[in-house]
Amino acid sequence: MTSDLDPAKLPRHVAIIMDGNGRWAEKRALNRIRGHEEGAESVRAIVRAGREIGIRWLTLYAFSEENWKRPKYEIEALMNLLKRFLTAELREMLDNGIRLRFIGRIGKLPQDVQEALKETAERTSNNKDMVLTLALSYGGRQEISDALKEIARQIESGALSSGEISQELIAQRLYTAQMPDPDLLIRTGGEYRVSNFLLWQIAYTEIYTTPVPWPEFKKQEFLEAIGDYQKRERRFGALGED
Numbered sequence: 001m002t003s004d005l006d007p008a009k010l011p012r013h014v015a016i017i018m019d020g021n022g023r024w025a026e027k028r029a030l031n032r033i034r035g036h037e038e039g040a041e042s043v044r045a046i047v048r049a050g051r052e053i054g055i056r057w058l059t060l061y062a063f064s065e066e067n068w069k070r071p072k073y074e075i076e077a078l079m080n081l082l083k084r085f086l087t088a089e090l091r092e093m094l095d096n097g098i099r100l101r102f103i104g105r106i107g108k109l110p111q112d113v114q115e116a117l118k119e120t121a122e123r124t125s126n127n128k129d130m131v132l133t134l135a136l137s138y139g140g141r142q143e144i145s146d147a148l149k150e151i152a153r154q155i156e157s158g159a160l161s162s163g164e165i166s167q168e169l170i171a172q173r174l175y176t177a178q179m180p181d182p183d184l185l186i187r188t189g190g191e192y193r194v195s196n197f198l199l200w201q202i203a204y205t206e207i208y209t210t211p212v213p214w215p216e217f218k219k220q221e222f223l224e225a226i227g228d229y230q231k232r233e234r235r236f237g238a239l240g241e242d
C-alpha cells in the first residue's frame with residue numbers, strides 16, 4: 001500500500017484538523033463521545049502510519065480554544081480520552097522513537113492532564129524519529145498575540161529593539177519555534193476552513209480536504225492524502241521549473 005509513494009517527496013511536516021467526530025456518531029445514532037473515542041483510534045492509526053512511512057513531524061489539532069464552549073461533559077470526555085491515550089501509547093512511543101510535544105495554552109487544561117502531558121513529553125524527550133505535537137487549548141490568533149506580548153516585553157526591557165523584528169524573530173516567539181512549517185495540512189469532515197489553526201505557519205502549506213470524517217480516516221486515507229500532495233508542484237510564489 002505504501003509502495004506508490006515517492007520517499008524523496010514526503011512532506012516533512014503534516015498538520016491535521018481532525019473534524020467530523022460528532023457528525024460521524026450522530027449519523028449512527030450514537031453519542032458524540034463515541035465519535036471522539038473512534039477518533040482516538042484514528043489518532044493511533046495515523047501516528048503509526050506516519051511513523052512507518054517516515055513523516056518526521058506530525059501536528060494534531062486535538063482541542064481548540066473555541067472547544068472550551070462545548071458542554072462540560074464533552075470537554076471532560078475529551079480530557080479523559082487524551083489522558084488515556086497518553087498512558088496507553090507511551091510504550092509504543094518509546095519503542096518507535098516518537099517524541100511527544102504539545103502547543104497551546106496548556107495552563108488552562110485540568111491539572112492531571114497537564115501533568116500527564118509533561119510527564120509523557122519528558123519521558124519521550126530523547127526520541128528522534130518523529131515529533132508528535134498535540135495542539136491543545138490552541139488558537140492561532142492567541143498564539144500570535146502571545147508572541148507579540150513577549151516581543152513587547154523584550155522591547156520594554158531593552159533586550160530587543162523594534163528594528164530587530166523580522167519574520168524569523170516572530171516565528172521564534174511562536175509556540176512552534178524550532179519546528180518546520182507544515183508542508184501539508186489535512187482537514188477531514190468535509191469543511192473548507194482553517195479554524196484558527198497554525199495561522200502564521202501555513203502561509204505556503206498545501207491544503208488537502210476530504211469529506212471522510214475523522215473516525216473513518218485511517219492509514220489508507222492518510223496515504224491517499226500524501227499521494228495527492230506528491231502530485232503537486234510547490235512554487236512558494238516563484239515560477240515553476242518549466
Ligand code: FPP
Nearest residue numbers: 018019020021022023039040062081082085
Ligand atoms: C472534531 O470533531 C474533533 C475534536 C473537537 C477533538 C479531536 C479529538 C480526538 C480525535 C480524540 C482525542 C484526541 C487524542 C489526541 C487522543 P467534532 O466534534 O467537531 O465533529 P463535528 O464537527 O462532526 O461535530
